[in-house]
Amino acid sequence: MRTAGFFRGNRWPAAMLLVGLGMCWNPCDGQVLVQAPTPAADAPQSASAADRSQRVATPAGAATTITLQDAINRARHYYAQYRLAVMNANLANQDRVQARASLLPSLSSTQQFLGTNGGSKIPTGRFVTNDGVHVYRSWAVLHQDIPAGFFTIAPYRRAQAADALAQAQAEIASRGLKVTVTTLYYNAIVAQREAVSAQQNLDSATQFLKTTKELEQGGEVPRADVVKAQLQFDQAKIALQEAQLARERAHLALAVLLSPALDENFTIVDDLDDPPALPSADQVDALAQHANPYLRSAFAALKQANQDVSIARAGFFPTFTIDADYGIEANAFALHSTDVSFPQFGPQPNLGYFVTVGMNIPIWNWGSTESKLRQADYRRQQARVELSQAQREALSNLTAYYDEARVARSELATLQQDANLAADSLRLTKLQYKAGDAIELEVLSAQAALSAAKNALDMGEARYRVALATLQTLTGEF
Helix, strand or coil: CCCCCCCCCCCCCCCCCCCCCCCCCCCCCCCCCCCCCCCCCCCCCCCCHHHHHHCCCCCCCCEEECCCCCCCHHHHHHCHHHCCCCCCCHHHHHHHHHHHCCCCHHHHHHHHEEEEECCCCCCCCCCCCCCCCCCEEEEEEEEEEEEECCCCCCHHHHHHHHHHHHHHHHHHHHHHHHHHHHHHHHHHHHHHHHHHHHHHHHHHHHHHHHHHEEEEEEECCCCHHHHHHHHHHHHHHHHHHHHHHHHHHHHHHHHHHHHHCCCEEEEEECCCCEEECCHHHHHHHHHHHHHHHHHHHHHHHHHHHHHHHHHHHHHHHCCEEEEEEEEEEEECCCCEECCCCCHHEEEEEEEEEEEEEEECCCCCCCCCCCCCCCHHHHHHHHHHHHHHHHHHHHHHHHHHHHHHHHHHEEEEHHHHHHHHHHHHHHHHHHHHHHHHHHHHHHHHHHHHHHHHHHHHHHHHHHHHHHHHHHHHHHHHHC
């Protein structure tokens, strides 16, 4: 509410009432089973891509099938750390809007009625602050602050830099979320594949124990082979239980990111056998130069620190304020009225304006302004150091992440070949054992080699996918 003197002039009436409206938008499925047909007990175990690509989640009940991209999109709604980064980016954007608005004049409207106790002998009533018993005020007020840094636009530029910094941090969080979801997604697939392999090992151990007992009854093998086959069966049974437990844990870890109610009724698509291509080193370098959010964040932090220095330095200079008021202040709410103190002049125009200009000159504040300037300069020096380190780390990480993806990609062919050879070796060893040309230990060794080779292949494929997602934290999508 304003109280000020009134200077009458000749203007047309103008009165405005500005109402601000605030709006806030806040955006806010079970067991992973990748079943493969259980092979016949005497069927050879193959680790070919065609065999393993059949492993797609198919549990009982109506479950939602999701891909990796579906999982990433879901996690964007429920992962708290990512949502925090997005909220900070939205807040910084609104800070930028407010900083821009602070550079422009504000317009407001003031409506007042002053009712004075009358009944005295003088026409103005009992209070000297009024010039009549009734006083009406209706003003349109134009207000402008001109701080010391107004003409350099330092506050707005700082808000722009802070907005760019928050946007870069949100992008970092988004790419980090992709790495997290990719890791958990393929961990769940690898755990499921290991559970399938453990089931196949148990089926093979069961059949081998049966075959060994039959050969013992025919006097073809000693009792020791049966004992060893029984031990292998028991170990395979325990390994299956552990693999199933690991599968459940991996599924739960993924479900935490995909549903606000920890709904586990979803299945995931096994696409490990179709790895994407790896771009060339030159392409990766070009992408990293334009899409590295870590560098953008460091540059924005330095820009923000530079503007902080400008704002602190402006504390040594004067500040100005301007208020322009236009409207009426009269004993009647009308364009013309008679002044009760001077009735002899008849009706007079009520519209008018007055302007107030203020200047504040800082003189002495016990070194506070200079201290703020030094603080801002210290932060700018630190921002420069962090930018330099971010540039060095960007080069180092780009090389390391690309080498990791390249090596992981190059190992896949060898791992696939080893798995196929191990499957063929187990098939031949079993045939030799039945023919009496191999001992029981050779069968056990071949079985263990196949299991290890298949698990190594699964882990290698998952490693390559995670390496790609990690590389894309520096380059963006490719």
